Amino acid sequence: MPKPRELHDKYFLQAKAEGYAARSAYKLKQIQERYRVLRPGDTVLDLGCAPGSWMQVASEIIGPHGVIVGIDLLPVNIKLPANVRAIQGDAFKVTPRELLQLTHRSKGWSDGLFSVVLSDMAPNTAGIGDDLRSVTLCRRVLEIAEKALAPGGRLVMKVLEGELYPDLMREALGVFDFARGYRPDATREVSREIFAVCMRFRGSRPEVPVDAAKATAAPAGWADLPPAKVPPHKRVLVEKDPRRQPSRKFKPLAKGTPEPEAKEPKRRPFKRKSGPPSKGSA
Numbered sequence: 001m002p003k004p005r006e007l008h009d010k011y012f013l014q015a016k017a018e019g020y021a022a023r024s025a026y027k028l029k030q031i032q033e034r035y036r037v038l039r040p041g042d043t044v045l046d047l048g049c050a051p052g053s054w055m056q057v058a059s060e061i062i063g064p065h066g067v068i069v070g071i072d073l074l075p076v077n078i079k080l081p082a083n084v085r086a087i088q089g090d091a092f093k094v095t096p097r098e099l100l101q102l103t104h105r106s107k108g109w110s111d112g113l114f115s116v117v118l119s120d121m122a123p124n125t126a127g128i129g130d131d132l133r134s135v136t137l138c139r140r141v142l143e144i145a146e147k148a149l150a151p152g153g154r155l156v157m158k159v160l161e162g163e164l165y166p167d168l169m170r171e172a173l174g175v176f177d178f179a180r181g182y183r184p185d186a187t188r189e190v191s192r193e194i195f196a197v198c199m200r201f202r203g204s205r206p207e208v209p210v211d212a213a214k215a216t217a218a219p220a221g222w223a224d225l226p227p228a229k230v231p232p233h234k235r236v237l238v239e240k241d242p243r244r245q246p247s248r249k250f251k252p253l254a255k256g257t258p259e260p261e262a263k264e265p266k267r268r269p270f271k272r273k274s275g276p277p278s279k280g281s282a
């Protein structure tokens with residue numbers, strides 16, 4: 001039987017003690033520890049940002065030269081750092097262009113795209129069909145990312161694991177060089193949520209062009225990853241885990257084939273190493 005949900009668990013208490021708006025702050029911290037998705041100077045879009053803990057964490061990492069734009073159906077009621085701007089709205093209604101323009105207004109740039117898109121968006125849970133609703137949200141995230149993310153950019157999005165999860169990861173791999181699911185320790189045991197971490201966006205199709213007259217220099221670290229130079233047909237879609245051994249292919253014998261005789265392993269003739277005799281030898 002699954003364990004009942006513990007409302008005031010250690011992450012809840014830690015968030016309270018450390019001044020974060022929600023325990024989900026630690027999910028982003030753990031994703032960051034593992035994948036370093038956020039870097040100083042980044043321009044971040046946070047979809048489903050309320051009550052605001054991801055923006056608090058992201059702001060600490062990107063520092064004063066970075067900027068965050070958050071959007072949520074609900075208002076954000078906490079005091080936000082100077083480089084964060086949150087608006088109330090629907091990710092399905094706002095256009096990537098409008099989101100980009102918010103960044104420009106707050107920083108005075110006009111030629112930049114986001115370097116990171118985060119989405120912790122969750123559907124209102126109804127039990128049946130939650131995973132499908134969650135994938136619909138993620139597809140919207142991918143759509144926004146394709147228009148608003150800089151080449152080389154990174155994306156983290158929450159998805160409820162279900163039937164369509166493999167399809168969603170394949171779609172992510174269609175536009176990113178790397179995509180992998182990660183379940184941080186802070187995710188509750190009873191939850192089906194998993195975070196798709198996608199790195200090295202292959203190239204955006206911005207619908208921008210925005211007012212170039214307002215452009216100023218981008219902060220350090222902005223768009224720090226150049227676009228992949230590998231031709232599309234040669235790109236590696238899934239990054240290999242170096243700890244994994246290459247699998248040895250096992251070919252079953254055709255019916256009626258006699259078992260091959262076991263061969264003695266070849267022994268190499270023993271050769272004494274030249275050099276000084278070891279201690280104790282005559």
Ligand SMILES: C[S@@+](CC[C@H](N)C(=O)[O-])C[C@H]1O[C@@H](n2cnc3c(N)ncnc32)[C@H](O)[C@@H]1O
Pocket residue numbers: 021022024025047048049050051052053054055071072073074089090091092120121122123
């Ligand atoms: C788990 S909360 C996000 C928590 C946030 N990352 C934090 O750390 O404070 C999920 C949020 O997604 C928002 N959301 C769901 N659908 C949305 C949509 N279509 N547009 C914008 N926000 C949405 C919800 O209102 C909710 O606040």
